[in-house]
Amino acid sequence: MDIPRIFTITESAHRIHNPFTPAKVATLGEVLRLEPGTRVLDLGSGSGEMLCTWARDFGITGTGVDMSVLFSRQAQQRAEELGVADRVRFIHADATGYVAEEKGSVAACVGATWIGGGVAGTIELLARSLAPNGLILIGEPYWRQMPPTEDVARKCLAGSIADYLPLPGLLASFGALGYDVVEMVLADQEGWDRYEAAKWLTMRRWLDENPEDEFAAEVRATLTSEPERYTAYTREYMGWGVFALMAR
Template identity: 75%
Template sequence: MDIPRIFTITESAHRIHNPFSPDKLATLGAALRLTPGASLLDLGSGSGEMLCTWARDHHITGTGVDMSQLFTEQAQHRAQELGVAHQVKFIHGDAAGYVSDQKVDVAACVGATWIAGGIAGTAALLAQSLSPGGIILIGEPFWRQLPPTEEVAQGCQAHAISDFYTLPALIAYWGHLGYDVVEMVLADQDSWDRYEAAKWLTMRRWLDANPGDDFAPEVRARLHSEPQRYATYTREYLGWGVFVLVPR
């Protein structure tokens, strides 16, 4: 069980596998007003930066689940590095359908709503692990501005314009699903740059170290195309944020 190899190459040096900077992640943690001992479930936990830094800064506990063996190992190492391994644990496994044995104060899926077929299914999945009065975190793209054509949407790596809402429409949709939006922290172009552009140096260094790898042509093709694609499409049209939801 693992994610496609291209992601474990391009994001191998990332601590945060979303267009969030460490400052944005810290802002989100502070915005939640976490109390010591609060519990968090993170589905699609990546390299564990959210859970580990919040355990350090807010003295919470939690569990992360992720399909990537590499990212799970990185998360476990990060927990040791920050001295919070006794507060958090990371499971290499499929987050799709995962429900915590014990109810949690915060249930999160930050950038992996595909695990339950989209945002509605992911919110419903997270709600199964949530304590009464708890909060849900969902990280999701939205259109900063509507693409003028389907070709532009595909340049943002969407299948179609209809894949994402605008920000006002997304907030309205949360209400339609029966949730109050009580906080949000949004990526900006700088945090997008740090997420996307950092991949390019990682790919180049990987190519230099692995010139004979069978996967090298795919990585080379991506390095050739990604800077132009990102600057032309994603940076201008696509937003991303973490939305804090409380069931009504």
């Protein structure tokens, strides 16, 4: 069980696998008013930076679930590095359908809503691991500007314009599902640049070290096309944020 190899290569040096900077991760923990002992479930936890730094800074306990072998290993190493391995644990597994044995105060899926077939299904899944009056965290893209054509949407790596909503529409969709939006933290362009541009150096170094690898041609093609594609399309049209929800 693992994610596609291209992500394992391009994001192998990332601690955060979304457009948040460390400062944004810290801000999210602050605005949620996390208290020591708060139990957090993170589905699609990546390299564990959110859980590990929140355990260090706010005293939370938590469980992360991710299907990447590399990222799960990096998460455990990060927990040990920060001295919080006794407070957070990481499970290498498919987060699809995962329900915690013990309900917690925060259930999160920050950028992997495919595990529930979209936002609505992921919220429904997270709610099964949530104690009464708990917080659901959803990390999701939105259109910062509406793409003028379907081709532009695809160049933003969306399947179509309909895949995402403008920010007001996304917030309204949470209400239609029976949830209050009680907080949000939005990525900025610096965060987008750190997430996307950091991949380019990682790819170049991987290519230099693995010129004969059978995957090298795909990595080379990605490195060649991504800087122009990202700056022309994703950087101009896409936003991303984490939204805190409470059931009405």
